[in-house]
Amino acid sequence: MAAESNLKNMALCLTLVCLFCSAVLAAVYVVTKDPIERANANILKESIGLVLPPGGDLSEERPLEVGGLPSVYYVSSSAGTPAAYAIQSSTVGFSGPLTLMVGITADGKIYNTSVLSHSETPGLGAKCATDEPFMTQFEGFDPAEKILAVKKDGGDLDAITASTITSRAYALAIQNALAAFQTIKGE
């Protein structure tokens, strides 16, 4: 039989249940904290490796403002001279922030891009992280020769089918990264 619903019982029951649940969560948090950090660091390391030319010494993360937001970048140098930059760049996609890692070589060309996190529609905008034809068009993209915008906006990029907003956000994130790259070069 359920306990009587008087104030004392109700307060006691809720307090005990909440206390116990918080304790369980705290315990699980402590146990999973390191694995989560490791998993996130792995994702970051993988995407940096993906967008920079192989070889070269990778620097520590450095702060940078990209598209008006605080962000970070990494420099890969060979024999002391910076050869390429991996710039983290965030924009707003169709249903939330879209964060990219953009690799730019010292001559201002894009080496490759990779999606760090997104919340786009599965099967549509989410293809920006998996769709080969969409992603490969950024490899070796030279902003001096082509226009970094989807064809609908008069650019040279093929958008993902039925996901123009995501594709635009993707292009904007790269544009912001390129602008930030100019700032780094100017220093």
Add this chain to the structure above:
Amino acid sequence: MNKLQLFTKGIVKENPIFVLLLGLCPTLATTTSAINGMSMGLATLFVLVLSNMAISAIAPRVPDKVHIPVYIVVIATFVTVLQFVMQAWTPVIYKTLGLFIPLIVVNCIVLGRAEAFANQNGIIDSALDGLGQGMGFTFSLTVLGLVREVLGSGSVFGLKFISGDGILAFVMAPGAFLCLGYLMVLFNKFLKK
């Protein structure tokens, strides 16, 4: 009702999707591919079994007027545990399902089973009930995901069998409703026999 029936009724006779029509929001939203549907189903199964067991254990001591908040706290705890675990060991699946994992808290199957079954039955019966309902949910989501993936993306569990896109509408919301409707018709046709 014997133990086996407790388990199987969730899969066939009281299938949460095709018969009871519960939890349709994650069903429609996450079944863009078979693997997504299956992951979502398994995540819900995990929460369902554990919350059913915990609730059947504490139900006799919970005052009636606060039973809903107490159940929600218990369910939310298991969901958060699941979130931590998935972030740590299956970050890729966590990334795909993202928002829909925390939303398991408000999945009406989980609260529904707590209200309709777990609070009046023993721990083992409740675990079996949760397992059955969870399997039924996983089965339905996988089938729905598979059908939508075959029609919409031309692939099976991520393996493409045609080049290019499928019928895009099936990946989007209208396709989800259509597929679900037809699958429901089929399921109920065979069930009636």
